[in-house]
Amino acid sequence: MPKQTPTRADFLRRTLEEDIFNGRLKPGDRLDEQSLAQRFNVSRTPVREALRQLSASGLIEVRPRQGAVVSVITLPRLIEMFEVMAELEGMCARLAARRMTEAERQSISDVVTEAEGFAEQVDLDSYYINNWKFHDAIYSGSHNHVLEEMTRSLHHRTAPYRRHQLNRPGRVHESLAEHKKVVEALLAGDAEAAGKAMYRHVNVQGDVFADFLSTLPTGYLKG
Amino acid sequence: MPKQTPTRADFLRRTLEEDIFNGRLKPGDRLDEQSLAQRFNVSRTPVREALRQLSASGLIEVRPRQGAVVSVITLPRLIEMFEVMAELEGMCARLAARRMTEAERQSISDVVTEAEGFAEQVDLDSYYINNWKFHDAIYSGSHNHVLEEMTRSLHHRTAPYRRHQLNRPGRVHESLAEHKKVVEALLAGDAEAAGKAMYRHVNVQGDVFADFLSTLPTGYLKG
DNA sequence: CCCTCGTTTTATGTATACAATTCATCCTGA
DNA sequence: TCAGGATGAATTGTATACATAAAACGAGGG
Numbered sequence: 001m002p003k004q005t006p007t008r009a010d011f012l013r014r015t016l017e018e019d020i021f022n023g024r025l026k027p028g029d030r031l032d033e034q035s036l037a038q039r040f041n042v043s044r045t046p047v048r049e050a051l052r053q054l055s056a057s058g059l060i061e062v063r064p065r066q067g068a069v070v071s072v073i074t075l076p077r078l079i080e081m082f083e084v085m086a087e088l089e090g091m092c093a094r095l096a097a098r099r100m101t102e103a104e105r106q107s108i109s110d111v112v113t114e115a116e117g118f119a120e121q122v123d124l125d126s127y128y129i130n131n132w133k134f135h136d137a138i139y140s141g142s143h144n145h146v147l148e149e150m151t152r153s154l155h156h157r158t159a160p161y162r163r164h165q166l167n168r169p170g171r172v173h174e175s176l177a178e179h180k181k182v183v184e185a186l187l188a189g190d191a192e193a194a195g196k197a198m199y200r201h202v203n204v205q206g207d208v209f210a211d212f213l214s215t216l217p218t219g220y221l222k223g
Numbered sequence: 224m225p226k227q228t229p230t231r232a233d234f235l236r237r238t239l240e241e242d243i244f245n246g247r248l249k250p251g252d253r254l255d256e257q258s259l260a261q262r263f264n265v266s267r268t269p270v271r272e273a274l275r276q277l278s279a280s281g282l283i284e285v286r287p288r289q290g291a292v293v294s295v296i297t298l299p300r301l302i303e304m305f306e307v308m309a310e311l312e313g314m315c316a317r318l319a320a321r322r323m324t325e326a327e328r329q330s331i332s333d334v335v336t337e338a339e340g341f342a343e344q345v346d347l348d349s350y351y352i353n354n355w356k357f358h359d360a361i362y363s364g365s366h367n368h369v370l371e372e373m374t375r376s377l378h379h380r381t382a383p384y385r386r387h388q389l390n391r392p393g394r395v396h397e398s399l400a401e402h403k404k405v406v407e408a409l410l411a412g413d414a415e416a417a418g419k420a421m422y423r424h425v426n427v428q429g430d431v432f433a434d435f436l437s438t439l440p441t442g443y444l445k446g
Numbered sequence: 447c448c449c450t451c452g453t454t455t456t457a458t459g460t461a462t463a464c465a466a467t468t469c470a471t472c473c474t475g476a
Numbered sequence: 477t478c479a480g481g482a483t484g485a486a487t488t489g490t491a492t493a494c495a496t497a498a499a500a501c502g503a504g505g506g
Contacts (some may be wrong), residue, residue: 005497007287007459033488043461045268048488052272056279064230065467065488080369087314091307146303150373228467230489256458266491271458288458288497 010027012050015040020059020070021159027220031060031068058157071157074223075213081158086203089138090150094195096141097186105187108137111182112176119176120185123168131166134179139185140197164215171211175201231265238263243282243293244382250443253281254291281380294380298436299445302380309426311374312361317418318362320409328410331360335406345370347389354389357402357421363422364409376412387421387438397440398424 019025036047062068118127126163139148178201185193259270266427278285341350362371381426401424408416
């Protein structure tokens, strides 16, 4: 029977992903193979494999013979990402409204209840994690693994950019209200309403998008 | 100034991709690192890197210490893929109807005109390539690189399965008729109609889906 | 005859050494 | 002073050797 021993490369990939999601690694940061090898006490080989995997998922960029950096995207590209995310997350919500089990509905309902506390105390870090849980619950609630993985992947790629979004005063309460709308439709089994609510929640446009951009640290956008 | 020398690993990845798309490598086929290294006269290192990249795109599966095989998917997973593909390609068509340049509209129109000849002569190989061009034109016509890449990736992953679809008598003419409907809406600038036509073209269901399954060689489905 | 356990074999995972290219520096010359 | 190019250093790409885990095989017992 196979033991399924995790490889060092997999561990490295997961660790670096975490670093990017948590902001310890920022867009534009260079990923030096030797430094990483020393930091983790491994050779360059597993480091390279981890970098390749991250590159394939779009989280970092590797240009031949020029090393790897955490992906820095352009503003038009960021807009494109939100355009697609809104569509994908909307589809997730639509399917979730029809397919979620009773346990799953209870679970996402609990997530939103938990969020109310964090929003009240303006505990941004906790709300950030809760927000992640909320979206994840809808991805898996779609009961379509392919859709789930694609949406999650895009969510990951935009994570370094959405991270600062909550710093804007009032954004947390807006976000929570939108989450509630989605869950309401979800529990009612109204697929169209859930899809539209989710679409609007993700597809920040106009003034809201300008506000969002204003939260981005310098160097996060290229071009 | 960087020369941008392509690496061996990149060449290997592209070659192996081609092999999978063309059916030279079939789902379930084992990818032995040593054999590949010998075949291409390189060491195992670039072979491994190519395999990791292919794994990240979903075209092959690498399980730790158990080697790599061309992805074999289950029937439920295949259904999921078509469900998502229909949505994504529908979105591409919707955007393309609004955003395509005049040159792009002319180009896709030419593609369909070319297809009529292949359908008449029942030249399946040529039609297969033409069909690829048609879909590609709509992906890029969306003018959303993120959407384009995601849709193309999923298209690639399903390529080994859609390849045999045209073998069914009459399918070529059906396909062509559907393409024409899409282009018609596209040229008219009717986004909703284009999206729906594309959705229906991709989202094969019911009897048509059963017919499609019947074209699959044995061993292409798992479970 | 089949199942189980231990050994052998083979392939993958990792480390290290070497090659090739890119980038930085410095020198030369206009 | 600045442009251009050559030279050196540093980093990535590749090859090879070794470590280790999983598969294959065979012997022994039930």
